[in-house]
Amino acid sequence: MVDIIKLAEGVAAEIGDGAVVALAPEFTLKDVKDKKRTVVVPVGVTHKMLARGIREDLLKVQIGVLRKATEDDLEKMVSEVQTLALSMLHKSVEGVACVSVEHAPLYDPQMMRERRQFTGVIDLTFRELNAHEHGG
Numbered sequence: 001m002v003d004i005i006k007l008a009e010g011v012a013a014e015i016g017d018g019a020v021v022a023l024a025p026e027f028t029l030k031d032v033k034d035k036k037r038t039v040v041v042p043v044g045v046t047h048k049m050l051a052r053g054i055r056e057d058l059l060k061v062q063i064g065v066l067r068k069a070t071e072d073d074l075e076k077m078v079s080e081v082q083t084l085a086l087s088m089l090h091k092s093v094e095g096v097a098c099v100s101v102e103h104a105p106l107y108d109p110q111m112m113r114e115r116r117q118f119t120g121v122i123d124l125t126f127r128e129l130n131a132h133e134h135g136g
Helices: 004-015 071-088 109-115
Strands: 037-051 054-068 096-102 117-131
Touching: 004 037, 004 054, 004 071, 054 071, 071 096, 071 117, 109 117
Parallel strands: none
Antiparallel strands: 037 054, 054 117, 096 117
């Protein structure tokens, strides 16, 4: 099974542009004031039996895109997030393929209103098939 932290590191490397992996992300306005921050977070794994001895592992990773912004920046930032999301669909990282991408909502309106910070989150799901031996 692919290590989810290595998968997150691979996603960050694939994105480039200074993307970093954070296990417990927390950023202040100062951290995103002058530039866009892209953060990759390993979220979780779902194991599902498909047939006797075959297990499907769904590995979930989130990409956060943060930037100090105004309403005038929203259209450009939403477009960037959509482009990034679609670029990851069907991409293979650490030997597993991204089979699902979701970014809803496109950004956090509350963060935009209260902090003038664009915060977009992309959920990626990677699929891996593994042999599963019944313990017992």
